[in-house]
Amino acid sequence: MIRLVLFDIDGTLLRTGGAGVWAFAETFSSEFGIVDGVARLQFAGRTDSGLVREVFEAQGVPATTANFQRFYDRYTVLLEERLRHHAGELVPGVEEFLRQLETLPQPPLIGLLTGNIRRGAEIKLRRHNLWERFAIGGFGDDHEDRNQIAAVARRRGCQRLGVELAGGQILVVGDTPNDIRCARAIHARVLAVAADTEKLEELRAHQPDWLVEDFTQLSAAEICRG
Numbered sequence: 001m002i003r004l005v006l007f008d009i010d011g012t013l014l015r016t017g018g019a020g021v022w023a024f025a026e027t028f029s030s031e032f033g034i035v036d037g038v039a040r041l042q043f044a045g046r047t048d049s050g051l052v053r054e055v056f057e058a059q060g061v062p063a064t065t066a067n068f069q070r071f072y073d074r075y076t077v078l079l080e081e082r083l084r085h086h087a088g089e090l091v092p093g094v095e096e097f098l099r100q101l102e103t104l105p106q107p108p109l110i111g112l113l114t115g116n117i118r119r120g121a122e123i124k125l126r127r128h129n130l131w132e133r134f135a136i137g138g139f140g141d142d143h144e145d146r147n148q149i150a151a152v153a154r155r156r157g158c159q160r161l162g163v164e165l166a167g168g169q170i171l172v173v174g175d176t177p178n179d180i181r182c183a184r185a186i187h188a189r190v191l192a193v194a195a196d197t198e199k200l201e202e203l204r205a206h207q208p209d210w211l212v213e214d215f216t217q218l219s220a221a222e223i224c225r226g
């Protein structure tokens with residue numbers, strides 16, 4: 001039985017319509033004078049800290065704690081501003097799926113496993129009144145490596161529950177091959193959510209335990225008893 005469910009955010013719970021990428025680009029440009037800093041970056045499945053480091057290194061900006069802080073301070077302000085006007089959208093069925101999880105006879109602990117820094121995650125989820133639904137999380141400022149973020153999220157989940165969970169009691173929900181890899185790193189089961197046919201085939205190759213196009217295609221009860 002699943003006792004802990006860990007959700008990725010971007011592409012899994014919601015789509016910001018490019019607000020995150022825009023805030024990244026705008027922060028590099030306004031704070032660090034880096035134009036086109038994100039042009040060649042692959043965002044999906046990455047971590048904020050890994051992305052920032054990649055651009056800093058490519059552009060010769062010292063990857064100091066102070067520079068990361070400066071980046072995040074500006075980024076979160078811009079992200080919040082942008083989302084105020086462009087909310088983006090929830091992936092279909094998300095709210096109902098969360099409600100189903102919460103109302104199971106033995107509801108699992110619900111958390112986050114995301115490359116977003118904690119403040120960024122909070123801003124994106126608050127925009128849709130979802131932040132309070134997640135009890136714990138592993139975030140992009142916990143580690144640059146998603147597999148390590150998974151380990152952090154798992155540890156926090158176990159601490160909150162007061163038990164040492166087996167991998168089979170943990171479900172990771174994500175939309176990229178990196179989500180599936182980090183789930184396997186903690187021996188968790190995987191629900192993959194694919195936005196389109198191309199992604200569906202890409203994710204299928206990584207053999208998730210469940211694969212859907214959105215949350216209307218399954219019920220929390222059938223997954224959590226598995």
Ligand SMILES: [Mg+2]
Binds near residue numbers: 011045174
């Ligand atoms: Mg994602």
